[in-house]
Amino acid sequence: MRKPPIHTISHDAIKAWRITAVLYEAILWIITIVGLVLHFVIDFPIWIVWILLAISVVSTYFFVFLFPKLRWKRWRYEVFEQEIYIQHGILIVSRTLIPMIRVQHVETEQGPILKKFDLASVSISTAATTHQIPALSNEVASDLRDKISALARVDEDDV
Amino acid sequence: MSEPKRLHPATVIFNLLNGIRYSVFFIVIIFVTLNDIHLIYAILGEIALFTILFIASFLSWRRFTYTYRIEEDELRLEYGILVRKKRYISKNRIQSIDLTQNILHRIFKLVKVEIETAGTGAEAEASLNAVTLVQGEALRKELKTVVKVELAENEEEIEVRTPSESISRKRLLIAGATSGRIGVLLALGGAAFSELERFIPTDFYNQAYSWVVGLGLIILAVMIVAILFLLWIIGIAGTMIKYWNFNISKVNEDIVITCGLLEKKHITIPLKRIQAVGHVENIVRQPLGFTTVIAEIAGGSNEKGEQFSTVLFPLMEIGEVDAFLEKFLPEYVTNQSEITRLPKRSMKYYLVRSTLPTLLLLIAVMIIIPQFAWIPVVLVVLSILLGYLQYKDSGIFIDGKRISLSYRIFSKVTMIINHKRIQAFNKKQHFLHRKEHLATVQLSIIGKMGTGKHYHIKELDEQTVEELESWYSYRGG
Numbered sequence: 001m002r003k004p005p006i007h008t009i010s011h012d013a014i015k016a017w018r019i020t021a022v023l024y025e026a027i028l029w030i031i032t033i034v035g036l037v038l039h040f041v042i043d044f045p046i047w048i049v050w051i052l053l054a055i056s057v058v059s060t061y062f063f064v065f066l067f068p069k070l071r072w073k074r075w076r077y078e079v080f081e082q083e084i085y086i087q088h089g090i091l092i093v094s095r096t097l098i099p100m101i102r103v104q105h106v107e108t109e110q111g112p113i114l115k116k117f118d119l120a121s122v123s124i125s126t127a128a129t130t131h132q133i134p135a136l137s138n139e140v141a142s143d144l145r146d147k148i149s150a151l152a153r154v155d156e157d158d159v
Numbered sequence: 160m161s162e163p164k165r166l167h168p169a170t171v172i173f174n175l176l177n178g179i180r181y182s183v184f185f186i187v188i189i190f191v192t193l194n195d196i197h198l199i200y201a202i203l204g205e206i207a208l209f210t211i212l213f214i215a216s217f218l219s220w221r222r223f224t225y226t227y228r229i230e231e232d233e234l235r236l237e238y239g240i241l242v243r244k245k246r247y248i249s250k251n252r253i254q255s256i257d258l259t260q261n262i263l264h265r266i267f268k269l270v271k272v273e274i275e276t277a278g279t280g281a282e283a284e285a286s287l288n289a290v291t292l293v294q295g296e297a298l299r300k301e302l303k304t305v306v307k308v309e310l311a312e313n314e315e316e317i318e319v320r321t322p323s324e325s326i327s328r329k330r331l332l333i334a335g336a337t338s339g340r341i342g343v344l345l346a347l348g349g350a351a352f353s354e355l356e357r358f359i360p361t362d363f364y365n366q367a368y369s370w371v372v373g374l375g376l377i378i379l380a381v382m383i384v385a386i387l388f389l390l391w392i393i394g395i396a397g398t399m400i401k402y403w404n405f406n407i408s409k410v411n412e413d414i415v416i417t418c419g420l421l422e423k424k425h426i427t428i429p430l431k432r433i434q435a436v437g438h439v440e441n442i443v444r445q446p447l448g449f450t451t452v453i454a455e456i457a458g459g460s461n462e463k464g465e466q467f468s469t470v471l472f473p474l475m476e477i478g479e480v481d482a483f484l485e486k487f488l489p490e491y492v493t494n495q496s497e498i499t500r501l502p503k504r505s506m507k508y509y510l511v512r513s514t515l516p517t518l519l520l521l522i523a524v525m526i527i528i529p530q531f532a533w534i535p536v537v538l539v540v541l542s543i544l545l546g547y548l549q550y551k552d553s554g555i556f557i558d559g560k561r562i563s564l565s566y567r568i569f570s571k572v573t574m575i576i577n578h579k580r581i582q583a584f585n586k587k588q589h590f591l592h593r594k595e596h597l598a599t600v601q602l603s604i605i606g607k608m609g610t611g612k613h614y615h616i617k618e619l620d621e622q623t624v625e626e627l628e629s630w631y632s633y634r635g636g
Contacts, residue, residue, distance in 0.1 A: 002628060082633035089587070097584040099633050127457075128582035128603040128611025 004095075005078035005085045012117040013075070013135030017068035019113050025060045032056050077133050079144065081151060084124060086131055102126045103152035108141045124148060163224040163237070167289040169267045170223075174216030174288070176263075182212065215240065225287060234274065234302065236285055248285055252276045254432060255413070256299045258425035265423070270295035274302070322486045323408035326473055331402060334451075334474035335395030337443040344390045402473045409487050414471070428469065432457045434604045434612075436471070436491040437563075437574035438480055445571055450477050452484075455574075455612055457605040491575045493563045498556040505597050505618030506550045513546030514539060545569070553616055555600075555623065557630050564602070564616055574614060580604050582611065584631045586624055596621040 032052040038044035067090060076087040084098040104127055110120040120141035121134040136144065179186070189208060193201040223238040232250040237243065257273040264270055272295050274285040290298070326334070371379065403420035414428040435455040444450060452475065453468040475483060484492045521535035552567040562581075565573040585601040592598055599617045606612030619627075 002625060080634055092587050092589040093593070095586045097628065097632055098582075101633075102582045126582040126603070126611075127605045128613075131583070 002095075004087050005076040007077050009072065009075045009077070009133065009135050010117075010119055010137045010140070011072070012119055012137075014068045014072045016113050016117050016119060016135055017071065018064055019116075021060075021063040021068065025056070025064060028052075028056045028059065075134070079148060079151075084131075084148065086133065096131060098124060098126060098129075098131060100148075100151045103148060106145045106148045106152070108145050110138070122148075164290075164294075165224055166220060166287060167267065167269050167291055168220065169263070169269060170220045170289045171213075171216045173263065174219055175213055178212040178216055179209075182208070225285075234285065246285065248274065248276060250302055253302055254429050255427040256302060257427060258295055258299065258423075260419075260423040262421050264289065268292050272298060321408050321410050323406060324472065324483065324486070325407075326402065326405040330474050331399050331405070332395065333447075333449065334402065335398035336391070337441070337447065337449065337474075338394055338398045339441050339443055340394035340397060341387065341390050344394060348390070398473070402470075405473055407472060407487065414487065416471070426469075428454070428456055430488075433488070434580045434606075435574050435576040436484065436488055437572060438477075439468075439570050439572050440477070441570040444474070448477050449474050450480060451475075452480060455604060455606060457607075490577070491561070493556065493558045493561055493575055498554040498563070498565065499620075499623050500554040501550060501618055502597070502620045504595055505620075506547070508597075508618050509550035510543060510546040513549060514542045517542040553619075555616055555619065555627065557627065562602075562627070562630070564614060566614070566616055576602065576604060576614075578631070581631065584628065586628060588621075592618070598624040600624055600627060 032049065035044060035049040035052050039046050039049055070090045071088070074088055074090060074093065078085045082100055084096075084100070084103075086096045086098070088094055104125050106125070107123050108120045109123065114120060114135060117135075118138050119135045120138045121132055122136060122141050122144050124131045124133075133144070186205065186208060189204045190201050193204045218240045219238070222240055222243075223236075225234065225236045234248045234250070234253075236246045236248075238246075253274055253276055255275045257275070259271045259273070260269070261271075267289070268291060269289045270292050272285075272287040272290060274287075276284045287295075287298075374382075400420045402418050405416070405418040407414060407416050409415070412430050414430065414433075416424070416426040416428070418424055433454050434457050436452070437454075438450040438452045440450045451470060452472040454471050456469050471487070472483060481492055517535060517538040521532065521539055524535045525532050548571075549567045552565055552571045555562060555564045560578045561575055562578070563573060563575045565571065581602050581604060583603045585603070587599045587601065588597070597618045598621050599615060600619055602614045603611045604614075
């Protein structure tokens with residue numbers, strides 16, 4: 001059995017994911033509340049409101065409280081001289097190997113939520129696939145980008 | 160050849176036809192709306208539209224020039240009506256030059272030249288819609304110093320020493336008969352009918368319906384068989400027209416394919432753009448021992464075939480594949496006999512995956528229209544069979560620096576990929592897989608139009624996957 005990669009991503013990732021999830025859940029809650037209001041105003045069927053409420057509660061529990069933590073626990077990466085090794089996934093665990101000589105470019109990006117926690121994600125593209133390591137601390141992310149970029153500068157045989 | 164040249168004036172006709180094809184919607188709209196006012200307006204409107212289309216076609220021909228400068232080894236295109244574009248392509252960057260002739264081209268003795276570089280777009284980098292055959296040939300000769308292969312006239316003139324293979328008429332007929340196009344045609348016919356249905360008057364429809372019902376079962380059955388037979392014949396004709404006089408040859412570092420009855424094609428594939436080679440056996444061909452040899456080519460090749468891969472040979476016996484590859488692509492010959500199949504315990508996943516949709520359908524039909532339940536029952540049985548075949552046909556085999564993998568969606572596919580062509584390796588396991596020591600593998604290679612092509616082999620033994628991972632990893636074990 002191959003060992004999993006050793007590096008974890010930033011612990012703040014959990015907070016960032018929670019905030020993102022809260023924003024999406026808010027939409028669901030608003031729909032639920034609108035349903036409830038409509039029930040009192042125009043006699044909208046109450047059972048639909050109950051279903052909406054159930055979905056909101058359950059999905060909020062999963063996406064805001066449970067999954068971010070599990071996801072963080074599973075997320076691992078490791079950069080070797082010859083290749084990049086990534087593991088992620090809660091139910092389905094996915095492990096990916098990307099050889100350095102196949103890397104076309106690396107980039108870091110930072111959305112508004114990641115910026116709040118001083119995080120950034122690193123995207124690694126080959127000619128066929130793109131892989132993202134989410135939520136590394138800004139410093140680690142740019143170091144990683146430079147490191148991969150330097151390692152990927154090996155002589156390429158024909159593609 | 161360094162003076163700017165225009166395309167053949169017949170381009171105007173091509174452009175016009177293209178314009179009409181893209182504005183069919185407008186033509187109909189204009190006619191319908193103006194016809195409400197008066198027929199004259201409708202006709203005037205159409206004339207105006209056609210005039211605009213014609214002027215646009217004419218101008219886009221007038222304003223399109225191409226130059227080939229030998230001194231600088233560059234092909235220069237200038238085009239555009241309002242926005243002028245200049246595109247310079249260096250000879251060294253040109254990967255392939257494809258010549259195509261459709262019926263119109265052949266009337267005027269013209270040819271369409273498509274020039275491709277390694278860039279990955281859906282369209283060719285440079286497309287000369289119509290130049291004379293002589294100019295097209297000359298252009299290809301200038302841009303690509305390869306042995307001359309005549310396109311239209313004397314096909315026998317191919318150099319003797321270059322390996323070459325043609326398809327026999329008999330094989331082509333079998334290829335047509337087993338192409339499985341009948342399904343596609345049925346779907347197209349159905350779609351066309353449902354569109355037409357709205358225009359057929361209800362009276363006529365009802366009359367026709369009662370007429371058909373009045374015919375009785377036997378005549379109805381005969382009619383259905385006749386229609387299916389007709390579609391089958393159309394399918395055969397379609398395949399034969401497409402692959403007529405199919406010839407593949409290897410000229411230096413390129414694979415050259417010529418084929419087509421109505422539309423003649425001449426395709427050049429540089430060997431180094433080939434990402435994977437394999438063969439596809441569809442459900443009709445497999446029991447007869449026939450297969451189609453295909454290749455995955457990086458970049459935007461315009462030749463579509465079986466499952467959007469490039470067809471290297473339309474039909475051959477399964478036993479001939481090795482000899483064929485030996486002749487054209489010796490680096491892709493592998494011994495397939497030691498292929499690692501799936502363990503028994505992964506069979507259930509395949510069966511569940513393939514039968515689940517049909518089982519759901521069965522339940523739905525049982526609830527809504529129980530008298531038709533036999534149809535989904537048949538589908539369930541077929542899907543069990545398909546699931547079993549998918550399980551049985553999946554496997555991988557590592558042979559030195561190559562891997563061959565086989566899998567089935569509907570057709571059985573066997574692909575051979577070089578280690579250096581694989582862009583990324585991915586292993587997936589869900590919790591049931593982990594318990595049972597199974598894993599799914601995904602290998603990615605460069606596909607068409609800048610996207611990747613991903614091969615999945617599901618539920619392999621974890622042991623096999625680990626061997627594969629060590630094989631792929633650049634760190635070794």
